[in-house]
Amino acid sequence: MSLTAGLSLPLRRLTMSNSLPSCSKFGARAFSTTLQRDATWGFIGLGQMGYCMAKNLRAKIPADDTLVVRDINQDAMKRFVEEAKSDAKNFGVKEGSWKVEIAECARDVADKSSVVITSLPEPEHVKDVFHSILKGGKLPELEKERLFIDTSTIDPASSKEVANAIHTTCQGRFVDAPMSGGVVGARAGALSFMFGATSKSGELVERVRAILLLMGKKAWHMGEQGTGVSGKLANNYILAINNIATAEAMNLGVRWGLDPKALQEMVNSSTGRCWPMEVNNPVPGVVETAPASRGYEGGFGVSLMNKDLRLAMTAAKESGTPLTLADMARSVYTKVEGEHRGKDFSVVYKWLLGKSQ
Known part of the structure; x- marks a missing residue:
C-alpha cells in the first residue's frame, strides 16, 4: 500500500457521509469579512514558500493577534520566532510585541486557531496533517466557524477527500487555495491565489479572499471546492x-x-x-x-x-x-x-x- 493510500483510509473513517451536513451551530451564521482583534491564527508548513507567507501574515494581521506556527523543522520555527521579535520594528510596532507561538503538533494549531493555513509539499503530507487534526476528536467550538485554507498544490481528488472529512465531521470549512508567484512573490507578498469555496455563501468567499490578500495581491474564486487546485x-x-x-x-x-x-x-x-x-x-x-x-x-x-x-x-x-x-x-x-x-x-x-x- 502506498503512503498516500495509507493516509487516506483514516480520513475516510472520519467521514460520516458523502454529503455536507447542516451543522446547526453555523448553519445560519453569517461570515464576517472583518478581521477579529485578539484572534489566533495558525500556520502549518514553514518551507521556502510557507515561511515567507507566514511572515507576511504576521505583518498584516492586527498586532494584538497571535500566530501559532508548526513545522517538522524545529530550527525553522525557532528562526521564525526570533525574526518576528525584530521584524516588528520595521512596521512601526514595538519590538517583541508581535505574538508568535510554536505548536507541538498540528492538532495544537487547530485547537487554538480560528483560521488555519497549511502550505505543504505533497498530497500525503496534507492528508497526514489533517488526519492528525481530526483523530483528536471534536475541536473546541468558536464564535465564528473555523476556517482551514490549504495553499498546497495537490491533486483535486485528495483535496476533495480532505474537505469531505472536515465538513462531514463539522470541524470547520475547508478551502483549497494554491498560489502562483514563486518564492520571489511569497517574499514580496505579491502571490496570486486561486481558491475553491462554495459559491452559495458569498460572505465565505469574501472572508477567504480577505485572508489570502494578507499574503498576496490577487485572489481568484474559481468555483466550488476543488476548483482552486484544478x-x-x-x-x-x-x-x-x-x-x-x-x-x-x-x-x-x-x-x-x-x-x-x-x-x-x-x-x-x-x-x-x-x-x-x-x-x-x-x-x-x-x-x-x-x-x-x-x-x-x-x-x-x-x-x-x-x-x-x-x-x-x-x-x-x-x-x-x-x-x-x-x-x-x-x-x-x-x-x-x-x-x-x-x-x-x-x-x-x-x-x-x-x-x-
Whole structure:
C-alpha cells in the first residue's frame, strides 16, 4: 500500500457521509469579512514558500493577534520566532510585541486557531496533517466557524477527500487555495491565489479572499471546492512547458551569438513573452533577482515542478483529457531532477548546456 493510500483510509473513517451536513451551530451564521482583534491564527508548513507567507501574515494581521506556527523543522520555527521579535520594528510596532507561538503538533494549531493555513509539499503530507487534526476528536467550538485554507498544490481528488472529512465531521470549512508567484512573490507578498469555496455563501468567499490578500495581491474564486487546485495544475502545466521552451530558446540564441539580455528584452516585447522569460529567466545574470543569478538557489524546486506536472497528468487522465506535450516534459524534468535536485526548475537551462557540449 502506498503512503498516500495509507493516509487516506483514516480520513475516510472520519467521514460520516458523502454529503455536507447542516451543522446547526453555523448553519445560519453569517461570515464576517472583518478581521477579529485578539484572534489566533495558525500556520502549518514553514518551507521556502510557507515561511515567507507566514511572515507576511504576521505583518498584516492586527498586532494584538497571535500566530501559532508548526513545522517538522524545529530550527525553522525557532528562526521564525526570533525574526518576528525584530521584524516588528520595521512596521512601526514595538519590538517583541508581535505574538508568535510554536505548536507541538498540528492538532495544537487547530485547537487554538480560528483560521488555519497549511502550505505543504505533497498530497500525503496534507492528508497526514489533517488526519492528525481530526483523530483528536471534536475541536473546541468558536464564535465564528473555523476556517482551514490549504495553499498546497495537490491533486483535486485528495483535496476533495480532505474537505469531505472536515465538513462531514463539522470541524470547520475547508478551502483549497494554491498560489502562483514563486518564492520571489511569497517574499514580496505579491502571490496570486486561486481558491475553491462554495459559491452559495458569498460572505465565505469574501472572508477567504480577505485572508489570502494578507499574503498576496490577487485572489481568484474559481468555483466550488476543488476548483482552486484544478486551476493551479492547469496553470503549472503551462509553466512547465514554457520553462523548457524558454531554456531552449535562450540556449539557441546564445549559441547563435546573441546577447542574452538583448534576446530577453526583445522576447518580452514580442509574442514569446512569458513568466520564465521575464521574471525567472534561466540564464545567469540576465535577471539579477532570478534564482539562475544565484546558482539556481531559492526558487521553485525542480522536484516540485516535476510533482505538479505528475499531478496534472494524473488529473488529466482521470478526466479523459489529452496532454500531448506532457510525456516529453515529464521526461525532461525527471532527468533534470536526477542531476540537479534541490535547484530551481529553471536549472533546465544548465542541464541543456551539459547536453550541448
